[in-house]
Amino acid sequence: RKEVEQDPGPFNVPEGATVAFNCTYSNSASQSFFWYRQDCRKEPKLLMSVYSSGNEDGRFTAQLNRASQYISLLIRDSKLSDSATYLCVHGGSQGNLIFGKGTKLSVKP
Amino acid sequence: DGGITQSPKYLFRKEGQNVTLSCEQNLNHDAMYWYRQDPGQGLRLIYYSQIVNDFQKGDIAEGYSVSREKKESFPLTVTSAQKNPTAFYLCASKGLWQRVNTGELFFGEGSRLTVL
Numbered sequence: 001r002k003e004v005e006q007d008p009g010p011f012n013v014p015e016g017a018t019v020a021f022n023c024t025y026s027n028s029a030s031q032s033f034f035w036y037r038q039d040c041r042k043e044p045k046l047l048m049s050v051y052s053s054g055n056e057d058g059r060f061t062a063q064l065n066r067a068s069q070y071i072s073l074l075i076r077d078s079k080l081s082d083s084a085t086y087l088c089v090h091g092g093s094q095g096n097l098i099f100g101k102g103t104k105l106s107v108k109p
Numbered sequence: 110d111g112g113i114t115q116s117p118k119y120l121f122r123k124e125g126q127n128v129t130l131s132c133e134q135n136l137n138h139d140a141m142y143w144y145r146q147d148p149g150q151g152l153r154l155i156y157y158s159q160i161v162n163d164f165q166k167g168d169i170a171e172g173y174s175v176s177r178e179k180k181e182s183f184p185l186t187v188t189s190a191q192k193n194p195t196a197f198y199l200c201a202s203k204g205l206w207q208r209v210n211t212g213e214l215f216f217g218e219g220s221r222l223t224v225l
Contacts, residue, residue: 004151034213043199043216044152087151096142096167097214101151 004100023088032091115217132200141183142201
């Protein structure tokens with residue numbers, strides 16, 4: 001199994017839609033999970049950390065399912081400015097952060 | 110403002126030449142990292158350093174070298190031994206109080222290297 005697997009997309013959704021991304025990870029011992037956002041030809045930036053109890057930040061909700069080893073990101077009321085690539089990240093077995101290849105989201109008017 | 114500065118932003122080099130990418134941070138972070146990103150791919154770790162004068166190989170260190178003589182600086186040299194050097198190179202840092210595999214990474218704006 002690859003360390004981090006994401007559906008590359010693209011997810012093409014209309015403004016106002018709700019969209020969800022899932023990501024599976026291989027390191028069952030990992031304690032840290034994040035979603036990063038990367039705009040085209042730019043550096044990644046932290047969107048939100050993912051806590052065991054799940055967490056919400058405005059229109060964004062992140063959840064962790066340890067039993068099935070996946071994390072999810074839900075975006076409600078999509079905006080044009082949400083168009084980006086969303087990277088799933090978790091702590092690797094060698095002490096570094098492991099990045100997924102990303103899921104591309106395109107929000108259309 | 111505190112941050113990470115990478116230079117140059119764009120670099121063109123002929124095949125067989127070594128190139129050095131600069132990464133400077135004024136965040137007082139102990140740990141620094143170099144990642145490589147290819148189109149449609151995730152970030153792959155090249156080298157990282159948790160403390161001055163010490164660094165470890167990442168997943169794809171072959172053909173690269175680094176130094177960490179100062180806390181603020183972590184330059185990456187792409188040598189002629191790197192077979193496919195054209196890529197987007199990202200430098201990142203974090204505070205040592207955060208365990209290596211936890212916590213937010215702060216990224217520079219990246220250096221885009223094209224080998225002709």
